[in-house]
Amino acid sequence: MAGTWDLDVAYVAKLARINLTKDEAKIFRKQLNDVLQYVEKLREVDVTGLDAAAHALPVFNVFREDAPRDWFTAEQALSNAPRQANGLFVVPKVVE
């Protein structure tokens, strides 16, 4: 398992798209390294031959009819938008 002292909080926060203040990053580094040190105990478990349990109970291949149905109107879907115009969500320019 990876070492526990290399959690670069600022870098991971960037991956997670969360700005952090320097103070926050410092506190989180200490707290999260404590947690990572604690989970190191999983290294002692022999996991050879074990399947990963993505789900607790065996349910596979749940399909539904691929048929159109009523859902939100555009107006309902936009009803909570922080900014909207012409039936669309407004965001800062993405493409130059």
Added chain:
Amino acid sequence: MTENELAALSIADLQSLLRRREISPREVINTLRARIEAVDPDIGAYLSLDSDAAVKEAEQANVDLPLGGIPIAIKDIINVMGQQCTCASKILNGYRAPYDATVIQKLRAAGAIPFGKTNLDEFAMGSSTENSALKSTRNPWDLARVPGGSSGGSAAAIAADEAFGALGSDTGGSIRQPAALCGVVGLKPTYGRVSRFGLVAFASSLDQIGPVTKTVRDAGLIMNAIAGHDPQDSTALNAPVPDYVANLGNALRGIRLGVAKEYMIEGIDPQVRAAIDAAVKQLNSLGAEIVEVSLPSTEYAVAVYYIIATAEASANLARFDGVRYGYRAENPKDVLDLYGRTREQGFGPEVKRRIILGTYVLSSGYYDAYYLRAQKVRELIRRDFAGVFEKIDALISPTSPVAAFKVGERVADPLQMYLADIFTIAANLAGICGISVPCGFAAMDGHRLPIGLQVLGKPLDEARVLQIAHAYEQSTDWHKARPPIAPNLPKA
């Protein structure tokens, strides 16, 4: 009957009064509203209360339906059409639900009236409700202490007679632990027993909605309404729904109850241990056979949980980006600035911590070491339970190793807070069902603090778990105790 006596009724007793037309659904809403206005300034269980909508629904209520005219409080992480759904986060500021969650549709179909949205740890991440960005909720048994969490608002509302029944959600103990700390009943159903459609997702492979109530029977009555298959949730199990109250009252003779030796850990408060020992004797005297069993992977459950739950949370909470709903940072200079500052300003510290941890354990180079390994150990935990359930009908343990702790006492050390989830977490990892039922009190600083007994059952064996909890409850007086809140309410 005074307003306080009316507010203290169980769902089953309130139902009798309604069906005998001794009280109207409208009077019930008015009584509850008066009770909430009197005690909630001290307790802080509710984030919002749409009285006008509830009164309107009460006027149409059909009291002969299974939950006809019964108001049910809803954890504010479940969508109720037209109402706010804050998840106790600033990032959902201004959001109004454009639809009803499946559980809300089902409650309405059973005649119930969703009334009030209850406080929680932000996005259900926490064990004390102190992580709410919006409000502080206090334990009705001692206002200096936490109600537990994350469904702390729902549990405190039930304990303080501010609700007849409530819905919570349980990802690692978030229904059972606050129920234990507030001295009420909380049931976490089997994963997939209740639809998650309309529950804002925290950890999708662990989350489950369930009832918080004054009695075990009431939990069964709510389960009768909300359990079942839902095409909107591909993980909702397509299995028949039994009548969850039909077998209440059946004797415990022949039932085999397991006590896991790995659960006898050092960190258990002596008063909690004494209460659980007494409960085990009581269950034995009721005819149940007590069997010692072993769950060898128990010591890894908390570590597995905090990898899997944070990984899933980091993916689920990516949707809160300031684009489609909720809070958006002002004057973003580009789209990355929009995301980064919206999430900085919108999320509280515990949510940020968990998203960062979850992002890390899923990131390139660490995925196999953390996430994949955790999922494999999860399989061992699941097998532990599957193995013991071949020999026993249910497991019994404390719900929480300690009674309610003081506000502020544990916030600085997240790891210590996580470790207190030891008895509840494994049930979510294994997908099994479990209930917490009051089993005594710890004396602390001149207050009586409730203790909870946990009964864990096989997948889809909620009826059995309810039967065991009911038999225990009815043979004791713990559920009749009310917290020392004495507002001066007028006589009804």
